Amino acid sequence: MQSKDLVHLAQQYGSPLYVYDAEKIKSQYNRLSKAFSKVNKLRINYAMKALSNVAILQLLREMGSGLDTVSIQEVMLGLHAGYEPDKIFYTPNGVSLEEIEEVNAMGVQINIDNLSILEQFGTKYPNVPVCIRINPHVMAGGNANISVGHIDSKFGISVHQLPHLVRIVENTKMNIVGIHMHTGSDILDIEVFLYAAEILFDAAKSFKNLEFLDFGSGFKVPYKKDDIETDIEELGKKLSKRFNAFCTEYGKELTLIFEPGKFLVSEAGFFLAKVNVVKQTTSTVFAGIDSGFNHLIRPMLYGSQHHIENISNPKGKERFYSVVGYICETDTFANNRRISEIKEGDILCFRNAGAYCFSMASNYNSRYKPAEVLWMNGEGHLIRAHETFEDLMKNQIPLPTAVNAE
Structure with a gap:
């Protein structure tokens, strides 16, 4: 997408505004598929927590994607978007x-990550196909909040508890069809990923009737110029060869599953906000926008850096700005960042706004959530309208008049 297209969309739909480029989503999906083309059975399940708009789900469904869900509500959204269970x-x-x-009754694939629930579920439903989430005790990920495979993580069943796990499976005679792991997000070193994969392969040998191995995801995408990203092509070569060899050793052709979220949608997303005020203090120039961490919390929550550009003045002389929001709390998007000269009324564009941005938005300070637009075939399609005061009040119940009068 070009800056002029984004400016036009901000003018057409107002700000703040989320915009997603359908072609970028498609190219990322095809890139991952191509990297693992030497695996006979590959399945990509989009991790919809990254961006759960139904139109995005439908776009990926048309490409052949499955879904990775983490709640019953996400399952229901997936079914609503037309995915088969x-x-x-x-x-x-x-x-x-x-x-x-309740989710099991919907016919979807269950993945269980703790011994207590595994034993209870296996006792009641021994014939239901179940996947088990293993914690490989591998520290990976770009931030402590998104590193989920280490020894102190709440996620998964410790690989050191494998004997206990196997005993539960044998006692309940439950049907284990898959083994799963996820080490964390923003993985830089593919060797760490491959090391964790070996732990998964070893764990898989304890189960005789597997149908698939799920390696999670966590692939890093670039957030700035010359930023490091996961080398998907190199990972594809190395893991495909090792996976195919394991299938031969196991005596059965298994399906390799990935569940990318950020990798598919992060770079496709743009967040547009209008500059309300340019404020000069003794040491800092603030650019205050018509948004805050209620719409884009990642910089405050994870310390993540989103490239910011002034698309109203892309060729202007660069100056140093601290970009801040309108929330009644410190909500800083960037400190002393070089950005083309900013004037009040300009539109700023935050890059890499496709993953974990709108999906983590809130109504803090009673602000409305933004609209979302999908850019497809050279046109913008509104896929979520701006919220209104009626949306804010929808589920609120005032006190009865008589009580209020007292």
């Missing part, structure tokens, strides 16, 4: 047995 993978954490039973 057998294309939906459900990997919850810390949920009740009752929710898992």
Whole structure:
């Protein structure tokens, strides 16, 4: 997409605004598929927590993607978007047995990540195909909040508890069809990923009737010029060769599953915000925008850096700005960042806004959530309208008049 297209969309739909480039999503999906083309059975399940708009789900469904879900609500959205139940993978954490039973009744693939629920579920439903999430105890990921495979993580069943796990499976005679792991997001070193894969291969040998191995995802995408990213092509060569060799050793052709979220949608997303005020202090020039961490929390939550450009003045002389929001709290998107000269009314564009941006938005300070637009075939398609005051009040219930009068 070009800057002029984004400016036009901001003028057409107002700001703040999320825009997603359909072609970038498609190219990332095809890139991953191509990297693992030497694996006979490959399945890509989009991790919809990254961006769960139904139109995005439909776009990926048309490309052949399955879904990785983490809640019953995400399962319901997937079904609403037209996915068949057998294309939906459900990997919850810390949920009740009752929710898992409810999801099981919908016919989707269940993935269980703790011994207690595994034993309870296996006792009641020994014939249901179940996947098990293993914690490989491998530290990976760009931030402590998104590193989920280390020894202190709440996610998965410790690989050191494998004997206990196997005993539960034998006692309940439950049907284990897959083994799963996810080490974390923003993986820089593919050797770490391959090391964790070997732990998964070893764990898989304890189960005789597997149909698939799920390697999670966590592939890093570039957030700035010359930034490091996961070498998908190199990983494809090395892991495909090792996976095919394992299938031969196992005596059965298994399906290799990935569940990318950020990799598919991050670079496709643009967040557009209008500059409300340019404020000069004794040491800093602030550019205050018509948004805040209620719409884009990642810089405050993870310390992530989103490239910011002034698309209203892309060729202007660069100056140093601190970009801040309108929330009644410190909500800083960038400190002393070089950006083309900013004037009030300009539109700033935040790159890499496709993953974990709108999906983590809130109504903090009673602000409305932004609209979302899908850029496809050279046109913008509104896929979520701006919220209104009616949306804010929809589920609120005022006190009865008589009580209020007292």
